Amino acid sequence: MDDIIRPIGEPVSEYLPNIGVRLTHIKYGDMRYFSVKYLCSYLGINDYRSKVKSLRKKWFSEKHMFKVLYPGEKGKRTVWCIDQHGLTRWLMIMKTKKLPPDTQALVDQIQTKMLEEINRQFDPLDIIKRVLGATEQKPEDESEDNS
Helix, strand or coil, rough: CCCCCCCCCCCCCEEEEECCCEEEEEEEEEEEEEEHHHHHHCCCCCCCCHHHHHHHHCCCCHHEEEEEEEEECEEEEEEEEEEEHHHHHHHHHHCCCCCCHHHHHHHHHHHHHHHHHHHHCCCCCHHHHHHHHHCCCCCCCCCCCCC
């Protein structure tokens, strides 16, 4: 997990007018990487170092958190980044109670929208069946008289 990814290209910055924030990420191949420090700043989480430690303990961090050579105002530096899949998971499980009230509402709204989108596009039962290799069986008719 300590491997450094050296992204090709420059950071991409998108302005989010609803919250007045410019969200920056680095594109590397088909994946986008977001600085955990910047995300914490956007979300009102003051101690990003503690957040990095807690995220690294999460079950998904080995697949989705990396040190990235990140261009900044003073040149390139190595920072902890989370990829777009890890960001989605983090946002979905994030507890909002300790966030500032305006950020709580924003994250709650993001979580609701994500769930709506997932449920619109995917049937959770179908996914469970595919993962478990289940086949459809008709329930036995309990009304039959077997005498």
